[in-house]
Amino acid sequence: MTVKEIFDAVLAFDEATVTGKTQAELDGGTDIDAILNDGLISAMDEVGERFSSGELFVPEMLMAAQAMKAGLAILKPHLSAGQSQSKGVVVIGTVKGDLHDIGKNLVSMMMEGAGFEVVDLGVDVESEAFVKTAAEKNAQVIALSALLTTTMPSMESTVKAVKEAGMATRTIIGGAPVTQAFADQIGADGYSADAPGAVKLVKELVA
Amino acid sequence: MMINRAIINFDKSILDQIHNRSLELLQDCGIRFPSEKALEVFRSKGFRANGQTVYFEEKAIIDALGTVPAQFTIKARNPEKSICIGGGDYMMAPGYGPPFIIETTGEKRDATLEDVHKFCKLVQTSKCLDFNSSIVVQPNDVPTETAHLDILLGTILLTDKPLMGSTSSEVAALDSLRLAEKIWGNTNDPVMISLVDSLSPLQYADESVESLMVYAKAGQPVVVHSACSLGTTGPITIAGSLVISNATTLAGICLSQLLNPGTPIVYGLGGSPTEMRTGGYVNASPEDAKHTAIVTALARYYGIPCRSQGALTESFCLDYQAGMESAMMMTTAALSGVDVSLHTCGTYGSMLAMSFEKFIADEDLCGSLKKLIKPVEFSEEAFAMDLIKELGTSGNYLMQNHTMKRCRTAFFEPVLSTRAIHIKWQQMELREMDKRAGKILADRLSSYEKPDIDPMLERDLVRYVEQRKGV
Ligand code: B1M
Numbered sequence: 001m002t003v004k005e006i007f008d009a010v011l012a013f014d015e016a017t018v019t020g021k022t023q024a025e026l027d028g029g030t031d032i033d034a035i036l037n038d039g040l041i042s043a044m045d046e047v048g049e050r051f052s053s054g055e056l057f058v059p060e061m062l063m064a065a066q067a068m069k070a071g072l073a074i075l076k077p078h079l080s081a082g083q084s085q086s087k088g089v090v091v092i093g094t095v096k097g098d099l100h101d102i103g104k105n106l107v108s109m110m111m112e113g114a115g116f117e118v119v120d121l122g123v124d125v126e127s128e129a130f131v132k133t134a135a136e137k138n139a140q141v142i143a144l145s146a147l148l149t150t151t152m153p154s155m156e157s158t159v160k161a162v163k164e165a166g167m168a169t170r171t172i173i174g175g176a177p178v179t180q181a182f183a184d185q186i187g188a189d190g191y192s193a194d195a196p197g198a199v200k201l202v203k204e205l206v207a
Numbered sequence: 208m209m210i211n212r213a214i215i216n217f218d219k220s221i222l223d224q225i226h227n228r229s230l231e232l233l234q235d236c237g238i239r240f241p242s243e244k245a246l247e248v249f250r251s252k253g254f255r256a257n258g259q260t261v262y263f264e265e266k267a268i269i270d271a272l273g274t275v276p277a278q279f280t281i282k283a284r285n286p287e288k289s290i291c292i293g294g295g296d297y298m299m300a301p302g303y304g305p306p307f308i309i310e311t312t313g314e315k316r317d318a319t320l321e322d323v324h325k326f327c328k329l330v331q332t333s334k335c336l337d338f339n340s341s342i343v344v345q346p347n348d349v350p351t352e353t354a355h356l357d358i359l360l361g362t363i364l365l366t367d368k369p370l371m372g373s374t375s376s377e378v379a380a381l382d383s384l385r386l387a388e389k390i391w392g393n394t395n396d397p398v399m400i401s402l403v404d405s406l407s408p409l410q411y412a413d414e415s416v417e418s419l420m421v422y423a424k425a426g427q428p429v430v431v432h433s434a435c436s437l438g439t440t441g442p443i444t445i446a447g448s449l450v451i452s453n454a455t456t457l458a459g460i461c462l463s464q465l466l467n468p469g470t471p472i473v474y475g476l477g478g479s480p481t482e483m484r485t486g487g488y489v490n491a492s493p494e495d496a497k498h499t500a501i502v503t504a505l506a507r508y509y510g511i512p513c514r515s516q517g518a519l520t521e522s523f524c525l526d527y528q529a530g531m532e533s534a535m536m537m538t539t540a541a542l543s544g545v546d547v548s549l550h551t552c553g554t555y556g557s558m559l560a561m562s563f564e565k566f567i568a569d570e571d572l573c574g575s576l577k578k579l580i581k582p583v584e585f586s587e588e589a590f591a592m593d594l595i596k597e598l599g600t601s602g603n604y605l606m607q608n609h610t611m612k613r614c615r616t617a618f619f620e621p622v623l624s625t626r627a628i629h630i631k632w633q634q635m636e637l638r639e640m641d642k643r644a645g646k647i648l649a650d651r652l653s654s655y656e657k658p659d660i661d662p663m664l665e666r667d668l669v670r671y672v673e674q675r676k677g678v
Contacts, residue, residue: 057483059438099412102439106486149306149317150351150375176559177306195486 003030006039006071011046013063015070022071032078040071044113051110052196058106065113086117088206091134091169092143093121095154100147103175107143107195114199127154127161134162134169140206143198144188146175156186163187170205174198217501222508225446225501229454232409233263238458239410242417245462252465261458268457271464275511279428279471281338281397284390285367285658290337292400292428292473292546293512297580298337299551299573300371300517301330303402306345307560309523311641315560318344322561323358326553327365328655329566329648335573336552341371341383341401343553344561355379356672359386363668367658372401372427374418382675384425389667395426397471402549405455407435416462423463423470430514430547431459432475434498436488439481445497448478453505473547475514476502490557491519491532496539503543515540517551518569525564525641529555534572541576564644567651571621578619622647 003025009017018040025035044065051061090111094104101123112118119137121129130142142162144155155178159171172190173183174197183191190205192198237260240246246256255262278293290298307315308322326343330336339362341355349357355373362370363386372383380401387398403419406412411419422429433452435441441451456476463470478498480489489495499515506513517540518533540548550558551573553566583589594609595602604610623644625632637643 054484058481058486059483099406102436102486102488149345149347150354153351 003034003039006035007043007046010040010043010064010068010071011050013060013067015063015067018067018071019074022074026074026078032075036072036075036079040068040075041115044068044115048114048196048199061113062109065109068113087115088141088202089117089119089137089139090141090143090202091119091121091130091137091139092145093125093130094123094145094147094175095151095158096124096126097154098146098148098151099123100145100175103147103195104145107145107174107198110195110199111143111202114203116199116202127158130158131161131165131167134167135165139169141202142169142171143202144171144173146173146178149177152178152182155182155188159186159188172198172201172205217504219508222505225449225453225505226508228450229457230263230265230268232450232454233268233458234265235262236260236409236454237262238455240416240462241410242413242420244420245411245416248420248462248465263458263461267461271457271461272509272511274464274468275460275472275509276469277510278512279397281369281400281428282391283338283367283369284363284660288337288368290369292471297541297545297577298547299335300338300340300547300549301326301336301343301552301566302554302558302561303340303549304342304345305554305559305561306347308344309555309560309562311524311562311564311645313524315523317347318561319348320346320357320361322346324361324365325563325652326561326566327362328652329552329563330368331366331658332651332655333552333570335570335577336368338369338400339366339371340549341373342375350676353672353676356382356386356675359383360668360672363390364660364665365657367660370399372399372422374401374403374415376414377417377421380418380421384421384427386668386671387427389664389671397426397428400428400430400473402430402432403459405431405433405452405459407433407440407455408451409455411455411459416459419459419463420466423466426467426470428471428473429463430473430475430549431456431463432477432514433459434475434477434479436481437478437494438483439486441478443481445478445494445501448498449476449501449505452476452478473512473514474502474506474509476505477516488557489521490516491521491536493535495519496535499536499539499545500543503540503545506546507544512546514547514549515543515545517548517554518572519550519554519558521557523556523560525562525568525644529565530568530572533569537572537576538579541580563648564641567644567647568623568640571623575619575621 006021047064050056092108094101108118108120134142146152146155155173162171170189173188174192180191190201192201239259240261241259249261280289280291283289308318309315322344323346330339346354355375373379391398401422403415419429433455435448437443437448441448460472480492480494482489503513518537520529520532522529552569553561555562
C-alpha cells in the first residue's frame with residue numbers, strides 16, 4: 001500500500017477505496033502530512049488540471065472532490081493546528097433579487113474541491129447576510145454571483161457594505177452578465193468568467 | 208413498415224406514463240410556492256401543504272386541465288393583427304430576455320432602450336412575427352424597477368401587434384394590466400400574454416407566481432413554462448426531465464384555474480443539456496429539440512396549446528453553427544405542431560445576446576417554415592389536370608396562365624438568402640450574409656412607419672408611465 005494508491009483512487013472517483021486506503025495508511029503509521037499532501041491534495045490539484053483542460057467532466061470532478069473530502073474526514077481528528085486542511089474560508093451566494101444558482105453552485109463545489117471551506121448562503125442573499133457571515137466565519141473571501149443585469153446593483157451594494165464594515169475580506173464577483181469592467185467599477189477585488197477561474201482567483205487572493 | 212424515428216413515435220402509453228409519474232411527484236414531493244398569497248389560495252381550496260410545499264391530488268389536476276381552453280384569441284391594437292392561439296397556426300415572437308447586443312464585429316455591448324425601440328420597429332414590419340416580446344432585450348440605460356414600463360410603452364406605441372405583459376414582479380404585472388386597460392378598458396378578453404417560468408426543480412419563484420396570479424385573476428393568458436438543465440437542476444435523462452417539468456407546469460396551471468377557471472394557458476416544458484465539461488447551459492441541441500417534439504405531443508394529450516423555444520443557438524455570429532442550430536430548433540417545433548414559439552428571431556449565445564442581423568436572418572428561417580407547414584392545396588385547380596393533359600410531353604409551363612397567375616405567390620421568397628448564380632454572387636457588393644442583413648435592416652428601419660394611435664390614448668399612456676416613474 002502506498003499513498004500513491006490514495007492519489008489514484010481520488011482520480012478514479014472511488015470514494016470507498018480512498019477512505020479504506022486513507023484509514024489503512026493512518027493505521028500503518030504513515031506520515032499524516034504525506035497522506036494529506038501527496039495523497040489527497042495533490043490528487044485534487046491533478047483533478048483541477050484535468051478539468052481545466054477539458055479531460056474531466058463536471059460530475060467526475062465533483063465525485064473526485066467528494067472522494068477526497070471523505071479521505072480528509074478520516075484524517076481530520078489527527079491533524080494538528082499547523083496541518084489545517086482548509087486553504088481558507090469563502091462565503092458565497094447569489095445576490096439579492098436573483099434566484100439563479102447553477103453557476104454559483106458550480107463555483108462553490110469547485111472551491112470546496114480545491115480545499116477551501118465554503119459557506120454557501122444560497123440565493124437572494126442580502127448584503128448584510130454576506131457581511132455578517134463573513135465576520136462570524138472569519139472569511140478571507142466573499143464570492144458574489146448574479147445572472148440578471150437587474151440584480152448586478154446588489155453586487156455593488158454588497159461590495160460597498162463590506163468596505164463600510166471595515167473588513168479585510170476580499171470580494172469577487174461573477175455570473176453571465178458580469179464583466180471585469182463592472183468589477184472595476186464597483187471596486188470588487190476580482191472577477192472571473194468561469195468556475196475554474198474563480199478558484200484560481202481565490203487562491204491568489206488568499207496566498 | 209413502421210419508421211422508428213425517436214422523436215415522432217409516441218405511443219399514448221408513453222404519454223400516460225409521463226402523466227402518471229408526474230402525478231406521483233405532485234402527490235409525493237409536492238411543489239414549493241414561496242408566496243403567502245399562493246399558499247393561501249391552495250389552503251383555502253383544501254390542498255395539503257407542508258410549509259411552502261403544496262401537494263396535488265389527481266382530481267385537482269384533472270379538474271384544472273378540464274377548464275383550460277383549447278384555443279383563444281389575443282386582441283391586437285390593430286384588430287387585423289389579433290392572433291388565435293391553439294387554432295392550428297404557428298405564432299411567433301422574437302427574442303426574450305437578453306441583456307446584450309452582439310455587433311457584427313463580434314463586440315458585445317449592453318442593450319439600451321433605443322435597441323428595444325429598433326426591435327419593435329422590426330417586429331411591426333415583420334412578415335413572420337405575430338406578437339411582441341416583453342423583454343426583447345433588457346435595456347441597461349433605464350432604471351431596473353421601471354424598465355418594464357419603458358419597454359411596454361415603446362411596444363404599444365411602435366407596434367400594433369399583440370403584446371406580452373411583464374412578469375418581473377407583481378407590480379410589473381399590475382402595471383402591464385393598467386396600460387392594457389387604457390387601450391381596451393376593463394376587459395376579460397385576452398389582450399396580452401405573459402411568460403411565467405418555474406424554478407427547477409419543483410418550485411416557483413415568488414415574483415413569478417404572484418405575476419401568474421395577477422394575470423389569471425384578470426383572465427389574461429399565461430405561458431406556464433418549466434425547464435431544467437439536464438443533469439444539474441433535473442435528471443440528465445429526457446424521461447426524468449419531462450416528468451419533473453411536467454409536474455411543475457401542471458401545478459402552475461392548477462393555480463391559475465383555481466383563481467379563475469378558464470384562464471387561457473399555453474403549456475410549456477423544456478430541457479437543455481448541461482455542457483458537462485464546464486457546467487454551462489446549452490440552449491440549442493438535439494436534446495432541446497426532442498423536448499419540443501415530446502412536449503407538443505403532451506400538450507395535445509392534455510388538449511391545450513403549447514409553447515417551445517425558438518431559433519436558439521450557442522453561436523455569437525451569423526455562421527453555419529447559428530443557422531444549423533436555429534434551423535434544427537425551429538424546424539422541430541414547426542413540424543411537431545407547436546402553437547407558439549418565443550425567441551424566434553435575433554438570439555445568439557445561449558439567449559444572452561440579441562443581434563439585429565441575426566433577427567433578419569431568422570425571419571427568413573421563420574418565413575420559410577411557415578410556408579413549409581402550410582397545407583398543400585389539393586383542389587381541382589391545383590392538380591392542374593387539364594393543363595397537364597393539354598401540354599402533354601412537350602409543354603412549357605412558363606407561358607401558361609396557370610403559372611402566370613401564381614408566379615408571385617407560389618413559392619417562398621427569401622429576403623436574405625441568396626439564390627443567385629455563382630458569377631452574380633461573386634459580383635455582389637455585399638457577399639457576406641451579415642452585411643446583406645445590415646443593408647436590409649437599414650432599409651427596414653428607414654421605411655418604418657409608426658402605426659396610427661389616438662393622440663388622447665397616446666398621451667394617457669405616456670402620462671401613466673411618467674407618473675409611475677415619478678417624472
Ligand atoms: C463569485 O465569483 C464567481 C465567479 C464566476 C461565476 C460566478 C461567481 N457565478 C457564475 N460564474 C461563472 O461560472 C459559471 C460556470 O463556469 C458560470 O455561471 P452561469 O450561471 O453563467 O452558468 C451556469 C453554469 C449555466 N447557466 C445558467 O444556469 C443560466 C441559464 C439561463 C438560461 C437561465 C436559467 C437556467 C434560469 N432562469 Co433566467 N436564465 C438565464 C440564463 C441564460 C444564460 N445562458 O445564461 C437568464 C440569465 N435569465 C433571464 C431571465 C429574464 C429570467 N430568468 C429567470 C428564471 C430562470 C430559471 C428559474 C428558469 C432558470 C434558473 C434555474 C436555477 N436554479 O438557477 C427569471 C428570474 C428569476 C430570478 N429572480 O432570478 C427571469 C426574469 C425570467 C422570468 N420572466 O421569470 C435572462 C436575464 C436577463 C437579464 N436581465 O439579465 C437570461 C439571460 C435568459 C433570457 N434570455 O431570458 C459563469 O458565469
